[in-house]
Amino acid sequence: MAAKQRTGPGVGGAWRRLRRLTQWISLGVFVLLVLALPSAWPAWLRQLPMQLDPLTSLAQAIASHQVVSGALVGLGVLALGLIFGRGWCGWVCPLGTLLDGLTPRRRPVKRKAPRAHRQAGDDPRWPPDSWRKIKYLLLLAVLAAALVGSTLLLVLDPLTILLRGLGSGLLPLFDALARGLETRLYQVPALRQAVTALDQALRPALLPVDPLAARAPWLMAAVLASVTLLNLVAPRFWCRYLCPLGALLGVLARFALVQRRVNEACKSCGLCARACPTGAIQEQRGYASDPAECTLCLDCQPACPRQAIGFQGYDLRQSLLRQEYDPNRREALLVLGGSLAGAWLVGQPWAAGATSQALQPPGGAQNHLVDKCIRCGACVRACPTGALQPAMLEAGLEGLWSPVLIPRLGYCDYGCNTCGSVCPVEAIPRLELADKRRQVIGVAVIDRQRCLAWSGQSPCIICEEMCPAPTKAISLESTPVKAPGGESVILQTPIVHPRRCIGCGICEYKCPVEGAAAIRVYPAGVTFHGAGAGEGSHGERRRRGQP
Amino acid sequence: MQAITRRDFLRTLALGAGALALPAGLAGCQADGTATLPPTQAQAASWQTAAASAAPSRTPQPSPEAETSSPSTATSAPAPHLAVARNGEPQEMVRRAIAALGGIAQFVPQNSTVIIKPNICTGYHSYEYAATTNPWVVAALVSLCLEAGARKVQVMDHPFGGPPAQAYVTSGIAEQVHSAGGEMVEMARFKFLSTPIPAGRSLRQAEIYDEILTADVLINVPIAKHHSLARLTLGMKNLMGVIQDRSAIHQDLGQRLADLSSLVRPALTVVDAVRMLMANGPTGGSLDDVVQANTVIASADIVAADSLAATLFGLQPEDLSYVRAGVEMGLGRSDLAALRIEEIDLGG
Known part of the structure; x- marks a missing residue:
């Protein structure tokens, strides 16, 4: 020795x-x-x-x-x-x-230090x-x-804590701070050149050109900070x-x-x-x-x-050699039992209650993403539109901090397949772009009570305009609708064709209705029951009446 | 390491807070100044020159003449109102059409800064799908401007689908612009400034990209394609890319596009109809919807350019609400029969 x-x-x-x-x-x-x-x-x-x-x-x-x-x-x-x-x-x-x-x-x-105590105190x-x-x-x-x-x-793994803390926490906060400063300073004409120079140094090298959407940056940063x-x-x-x-x-x-x-x-x-x-x-x-x-x-x-x-x-x-602080058998068994019971419980319907509302990254739902995701947040950071965000409770307790797609924050870019390519454990499948474009994330459903066109409030075709499907999954029909004044007007009204809709969510993202959008993407399984449901939600089929 | 005293710390903090508060205060003053009075030409002009105190040293683009009188694009010279080139290579068609209008030097002075605004609406497809402007049409304009002695030629759009960098590359425009010596610029969010539109009838204020208004020359390069609400997206519709809140313009679209065109005045509009998207616009994605028309239309009159482009789709100028509104506001002409149109056929 x-x-x-x-x-x-x-x-x-x-x-x-x-x-x-x-x-x-x-x-x-x-x-x-x-x-x-x-x-x-x-x-x-x-x-x-x-x-x-x-x-x-x-x-x-x-x-x-x-x-x-x-x-x-x-x-x-x-x-x-x-x-x-x-x-x-x-x-x-x-x-x-x-x-x-x-x-x-x-x-x-100090070499001659008196008999020292342990570092910890x-x-x-x-x-x-x-x-x-x-x-x-x-x-x-x-x-x-x-x-x-x-x-x-x-979520307790140190590398996931770091990556989430930096990517979903500090970076969006820094981005928001820088953007706020730039926006304010740019209002002063004399500073415009300086702000432009600063911006060119920051973006796109360090920060994205478009604002980085983040739903709980404080939380993610706080975990790392603690x-x-x-x-x-x-x-x-x-x-x-x-x-x-x-x-x-x-x-x-x-x-x-x-x-x-x-x-x-x-x-x-x-x-x-x-x-x-x-x-x-x-x-x-x-x-x-x-x-x-x-x-x-x-x-x-x-x-x-x-x-x-x-x-x-x-x-x-x-x-x-056993250390005095090694867990004893009773403690180990308690934790083992607790963890097993806990894992079972969070998988139960009452804990997963909202799971059905969660939209997952393209191919994620089909790949049982929640069971494979290591919560590192790499996809959240990589998503160029901010559509992917760490789940809070949408995916149930068991899906905490796994990625979910929140169309009101961002949409799944039709020209992008980055999330699958950055996932370190293939929880999001690696799809070629052509395949991702056919991957169904969900299906859009129009709320006619709130839709500007259907409710007669004003002409609006934005969802149709934005739809990236080569043959649009939203079409427009001229429909007589009641304007707020009570008179009948003819407006172009949007109709979703579910078989063409992949649920990318750009319609929901861009919908100009305040608050919740008048067109929303739901997981495909929710709006359709069985294989024979065919086109359209129940409401849509009822309205059409004829083929 | 030197410790700072509490006093130093507080002083620094106060200075920092003051520095932050200052711009907000200044901006507030500025906004108040314009908000209390009905907007006038002079105010719009002073806004555009950007320096808060300086008198407008450079004539802003919407000249009073354009506001009040009938179309003024062509002077007494026999230059045509419109030039149409057909059946050639895109670059050649652009060059010939602009030569027919009297040459690029008419529009681009020596040492000027030029912004070229193509339609790069999404980052989904290459130019073949005709959702984005033909890269060689854009590149030809970049080269022309540089040949005319432009100091800086920037190409930019504000895509609604996908990040700008992706759209620039996917469309093929970045590559051609770079090889022509131009610069691709991603439009920073904070440069969209709230701007009054003095002549606006429906849209009287919008958040408009600052540099589009301050550039010496703006060249508008739309692609001719289908759009469900506007029917076609052409030159006037392409200007939507310079404002932040597009949903605001979707209501009363025709008038609001004309309102925008009254403030954002391209020196030149070049309609790319090399490949036209006939359905499922503006995004496209199917080659079945694309027709190869091999046509380029150029004009200093945005309304006239759009009017002529409409006929490529078998429509009349009056079928487009924004053309009607533009004529009504005196922004340009749509009476094609009365306009001098130079046709250039490069085929055969």
């Missing part, structure tokens, strides 16, 4: 610099992924960052009973956990990098080590839910106590080939414990560390004045 030569502070410093480099590259890639235009990167490159995530890959494979090609990357990373343990957390995880970056720099460790120690079990219990809950087919709990703010309680609070992905790798870390070891040179000065960002170094065990907590960040190595710390060697005794 003798330490090799690379345990010297200088060498450790080089490794640490390398670690910082990979960390920042990783975070940079994620930030660029959010900022880049959907068309700027090839599809595989856009998918790759999320595919690296071992937890989403594993849970998704369990839940959907299939291993999509993209999941192989994550499962490969998982296998690496048997070599490097939680090295992912210290070296790659972009959320971990963000948390490191936001941690106030620890005071430099003096006695009484807070937060208590027993909190570390929370992450294992969350992991158990995620995997148990996946076992019964629910990927809902992947995770980072917990850093004020303890460095890497999230990683220590909560992260289910860290827990997954932590389980493997016990058997990992690369582990932190302390040799006989150690004089128990405690400087390493002070330096450890995750508080993994345990005084009572001779300053050995729990491999499930150690992120291999190497911060302890240069802190050690005696070169007593090395990183190698599998040790079975350590692997089987």
Whole structure:
């Protein structure tokens, strides 16, 4: 167990610099992924960052009973956990990098410091080590839910938290802020040139030209913000106590080939414990560390004045060592049962009550999207019109934060198939553009009470004009209608032909009626019952009378 | 790292807030100034020149003459009102038609800034589907303007379906414009400014793209195609792309399009009828609806251009509500029989 030569502070410093480099590259890639235009990167490159995530890959494979090609990357990373343990957390995880970056720099460790206490605090120690079990219990809950087919709990995955927080939270907020400023400043003639120059710098490189529709940017940003703010309680609070992905790798870390070891040179000065960002170094065990907590960040190595710390060697005794904060059997069973019951309950009709109202991305409904979606929000970010948004309760509890199409915020662009191409786990099928154009998302239904033309309020043909179907799914008929004054007028009135309608929602998006549109897209299954229903909703068929 | 004091922080905050509030206040003053009085030519002019205090240094496009008198497009010179080129390559047809009108220099002064406004309504289909203006027609105009010594030639539209960048590429227009030396510009939302339309009868105010009004020269390049409400979308209908709230214009469409045309005055309208969309417009998507007419119409008179284009569809100018309203407002002429029309046949 003798330490090799690379345990010297200088060498450790080089490794640490390398670690910082990979960390920042990783975070940079994620930030660029959010900022880049959907068309700027090839599809595989856009998918790759999320595919690296071992937890989403594993849970998704369990839940959907299939291993999509993209999941192989994550499962490969998982296998690496048997070599490097939680090295992912210290070296790659972009959320971990963000948390490191936001941690106030620890005071430099003084060589002659008095017998130091653990980093996390003096006695009484807070937060208590027993909190570390929370992450294992969350992991158990995620995997148990996946076992019964629910990927809902992947909302807790660190990479999805980061991607949603950036893409559906901070970016739209920043966009709204910049747009508001530009709009105001542009009102001043003297500033127009400057604003134009600013805008050309910002768009389309960093922000979209058209406003980025977002339904709950504060919520998504708040989730990310809470995770980072917990850093004020303890460095890497999230990683220590909560992260289910860290827990997954932590389980493997016990058997990992690369582990932190302390040799006989150690004089128990405690400087390493002070330096450890995750508080993994345990005084009572001779300053050995729990491999499930150690992120291999190497911060302890240069802190050690005696070169007593090395990183190698599998040790079975350590692997089987139980930590006092490991969940006990009762806790594990409780969480397991709770998760299974919860997953079953949210799948029940009362919890899924509104599911039938949700429009899903093209091909999503047919592909059982809700069961496969890892909630990363890549499609939401990529959707050029803002039509795709994280579901709140439209898709039922089990569909929380999976993508739904909200036509009042945006429409499915007839010339776009980006969402399927950016989905890292093929929850949205990868459709050729020609196929996507035939993919039925829903069907439009006109509310004649509110339609400007049908109610006689004014001529309006916008839904027909906007319909992108080559043979329009909305046609116009000259119809005598009662104007508000009571007189009869002849207006062009729109009629939907459901067999041609793909439910792209541009009619609903552009409908000029205030509030809810007078033409709305419903999931195709709702308005038609059985194969023989033919054209038109009940109302439409009744009105026509004749073929 | 140096800590800032609370006082410094508050001071910075106050300065920032002040800076934010300032433009709003200024804008408010400006808006008040125009809102209290009935809009006049002079006000529209001062609005257009954009500098709040400066007197209008450059004559705005709607000249009083155009407002009040009958059509004034052709001067005493024998140049035709309309030029129609047929059966040639798109670029050649454009060049010949404009040459027949007296040459591009008539419309594009040296060193001027030019905006070309084609119809790029969606990013769904390539130009073959005739929902968007022919790329070579647009490119020919870009080249002509540059040859005439234009300082800057920008091409832009405000698509309603799909992002502008996608529409520019899918239509094929971006590629041709770039190779001709022009610039594709995505229209920023904040540049649509609330603008009074002094001569407007039904539409008296609209959010109009600022640079369309401030450019030295505007060239309007519609594609001739079917539209269910307007019957056809041609030159006047193509101007809808320069306003933000299109649904506002759908009611009383003919009059409102004419109102818009009274303020947004293209120096030149070139109707692309190389390929015409006969049904399922304005979006199209089926080649069965496309007819190859191989025709380009050019005129300084937007109403006359639209009137002649209507006949390509077997319609009379009066069948188009906006042509009727345009004539009524004195924006141009639709009496084709009385207009000098130069026909150029490049076929055979």
